[in-house]
Amino acid sequence: MRELLVINPNTSASVSDLLQGHVQAEAGLHVRVRTVTARFGAPYIADEASYAVASHAALDAWAAALAQPGPAPDAVLIGCFGDPGLLALRESSPAQVTGLAEAAFIEAARHGRFAVVTGGTRWAPMLQRLAQALGHAPALAGIHTVVPTGAQLAADPAAARALLAQACRDAVRQLGVQAVILGGAGLAGMAAGIQPGLGVPLIDSVLAGARWALRGHAPPTPRVTAGFDVPWENVSAELAALGL
Numbered sequence: 539m540r541e542l543l544v545i546n547p548n549t550s551a552s553v554s555d556l557l558q559g560h561v562q563a564e565a566g567l568h569v570r571v572r573t574v575t576a577r578f579g580a581p582y583i584a585d586e587a588s589y590a591v592a593s594h595a596a597l598d599a600w601a602a603a604l605a606q607p608g609p610a611p612d613a614v615l616i617g618c619f620g621d622p623g624l625l626a627l628r629e630s631s632p633a634q635v636t637g638l639a640e641a642a643f644i645e646a647a648r649h650g651r652f653a654v655v656t657g658g659t660r661w662a663p664m665l666q667r668l669a670q671a672l673g674h675a676p677a678l679a680g681i682h683t684v685v686p687t688g689a690q691l692a693a694d695p696a697a698a699r700a701l702l703a704q705a706c707r708d709a710v711r712q713l714g715v716q717a718v719i720l721g722g723a724g725l726a727g728m729a730a731g732i733q734p735g736l737g738v739p740l741i742d743s744v745l746a747g748a749r750w751a752l753r754g755h756a757p758p759t760p761r762v763t764a765g766f767d768v769p770w771e772n773v774s775a776e777l778a779a780l781g782l
Contacts, residue, residue, distance in 0.1 A: 542751045543611035543633075544573040545599045546723065547592040547618050550581045550689070553723050557617045557744060560726040564748035573617065574603045577774075582689035582724070585660045589622050596623035600631070601776040604764055613751045615641075619656060619688075619721035619743045620664060625671075630780070632761045638743040639665065641750035642719045643674040646741050650716030651679045653709035655702060657722055658687040665721070679713040682706075692724035703732045710738055719743055 544561055546554040558573040565571055576595035580588035596616055604610065614635040616624055621637025628635040646652035654665060662681045669678045682705045684691070691698035702725070706718050717739045720729045726744035733740045770781040 540569045540613070541609050541611045542569050542571045542613050542615060542748075543600070543603055544571060544615045544617045544747075545596050545603075546573060546575045547596040547599065547616060547622050548580055548583050548588075549576050549578065549595075551575055553582070553617070553692075556692070556726050557723055560742075560744050561615070561617075561748040561751075564745050565752060569752065572603070572611075574599045577602065582687060583618055583620060583622065584658045584687045584689075586664065589620060589664060592618065592620075592622035593626065594623070597626060597630070598774050598777050600627060601774065601780050605776040605779070610764075615747045615751050617723050617744070617747070619723060620661065621668060630761070630766055631764055636747065636750050638723065638747045639668055639721060640672055642721060642741050642743040642746040643669060643672060643678070644750065645746045646717040646719050646739075647674060647677040649739055651677050651713075652717040652719060652741075653679050653713050653715045654681045654719045654721050655684075655705045655709055656681070656688070656720070657684050657691045657698075657702075657725070659683045659685060679715045680709065682709045688722040688724035691722070695728065698725070699728055699731055702728060706732055706736055706740060710736060717741060719746075 554575045562571040579591045579595040616637035619638045621639045624637045669675045719741045721743045729740045729742035765780045770778045
């Protein structure tokens, strides 16, 4: 049985529960999904500062998960639409690694030019920068953010669906895209209720991440064992144990 480690890089256990349920349902019975939660940081990542801390928290959560008994993961999914720590974790892990945003970008780009709809206005430049770094900027037509953060949207699903549905329709009408990504761990499962009548595929970033984990789109890493190429000071014992 394949092992998929999902890392929630914020401290909200409710988000971890949401990720666990949706990713396991998409992965099916032949994949064992294990979701772990950041041990420090913000309850929900919504700005540059919380994103920076989440990168450290994602690495720490990964190291702590590897220190637990059980088989090593075959793939790792960063459960945040923004993928904090993605490149650092990919450099350090023998298992394939992606995040919700990268997986969704890959899936959306197959349809042509795409737009992103997500919660939290500060995410727009952050996601634009990520798309540029990952090579998906040419296919990204635009980013539509709504004012409530992902946490606020998840707290009121009915109101969130109405607000996000309008944002998705606006993205299609204004940008003429061939696909839209509904991005955010807290928005998992909402795309199905918004899809009817949209006219283009609406991609749930959490389900895109699960599908990537099943197919393994990322190139294999040459690293044989988990670890870092530098020594650490004043970090967690699990993180320090993987340093030089």
